[in-house]
Amino acid sequence: MPSPSPEPTRDPEVPAADGSLRLRMKPSTDSMKHAGYVDGAWWPHTRDLARELPTLFAGLSGRLGTIERMAYRITEWKPAARRITSDGHTVRLGGFNHQGADTIDVSSTSGIRVTLLVIPPDTESADAQHITETAATTGNLDPVAALLVPAGTRSTKDGRKVTAGRRDVRMPSQRQR
Numbered sequence: 735m736p737s738p739s740p741e742p743t744r745d746p747e748v749p750a751a752d753g754s755l756r757l758r759m760k761p762s763t764d765s766m767k768h769a770g771y772v773d774g775a776w777w778p779h780t781r782d783l784a785r786e787l788p789t790l791f792a793g794l795s796g797r798l799g800t801i802e803r804m805a806y807r808i809t810e811w812k813p814a815a816r817r818i819t820s821d822g823h824t825v826r827l828g829g830f831n832h833q834g835a836d837t838i839d840v841s842s843t844s845g846i847r848v849t850l851l852v853i854p855p856d857t858e859s860a861d862a863q864h865i866t867e868t869a870a871t872t873g874n875l876d877p878v879a880a881l882l883v884p885a886g887t888r889s890t891k892d893g894r895k896v897t898a899g900r901r902d903v904r905m906p907s908q909r910q911r
Contacts, residue, residue, distance in 0.1 A: 755793040756862070758870040759848070762797060771877050772837065773848040775869035777862045778855050783814040783827065791820040791840075798842035801825050807833040810852070836878050851881055 759774035778786040783806070791801045800823050806814075808829030817824050833839070834849070841847040851869045853862050868874060869881050 755789045756866070757790065757793050757850075758866045759797065760870050760874070761872055770873075770875040771849070772851040772869050772881070775851040775853055775866040775881070776838070777853040777857065777866060780812075780855055781810065782812045784818065787818060787825075787827075788820060791825065794840060794848070795821060798840065798844070798846045798848065800843045801840060802843045803828065803841045805830055805833050805839040807831070807835055807837070810836070834878060836882060851878055853882070 756777035756779075757774065760769055776790060778790075780786060787804070795801060801820055802823075803826040805828045808831060811829065814827055814829065816828075817826055819825070836852050836854075837849050838852055839847055839849050851865070853865050857865070865881055868876065
């Protein structure tokens with residue numbers, strides 16, 4: 735009989751792009767007041783919240799309990815409904831211009847809130863794995879911009895590079911000329 739798979743929020747590896755949850759959290763023993771800029775990292779497969787959130791919320795519910803709301807930067811995602819159902823409960827989604835770039839905030843009915851670094855879906859696997867591990871390291875205090883460019887640049891799947899210090903995380907083909 736195969737052994738049960740590890741809890742998604744504690745899995746040390748970033749799974750392959752097969753629709754699985756690619757999430758890693760700092761240990762829950764870390765004081766949330768002193769956990770740094772982010773409480774973990776999430777590497778979604780797409781920019782479609784309707785497709786991505788059910789799996790994310792299922793993975794977070796063991797740690798947070800019932801998910802109540804999620805805030806995201808509206809310009810970084812495809813248009814989304816204001817509410818979705820997760821595990822039989824309604825979750826309110828809020829898209830804001832002032833939400834931190836490359837982050838989401840997830841809140842539970844018990845008052846727990848976590849901030850997750852969002853690794854762009856087109857990030858190369860090796861880069862995403864390094865970012866995920868770094869963001870989830872106990873005591874890591876790196877700001878979001880530093881986490882997303884761990885080696886000075888980050889590679890996209892098609893080989894293009896995004897240089898350190900850029901806050902516009904859109905790829906060159908997406909920028910207006």
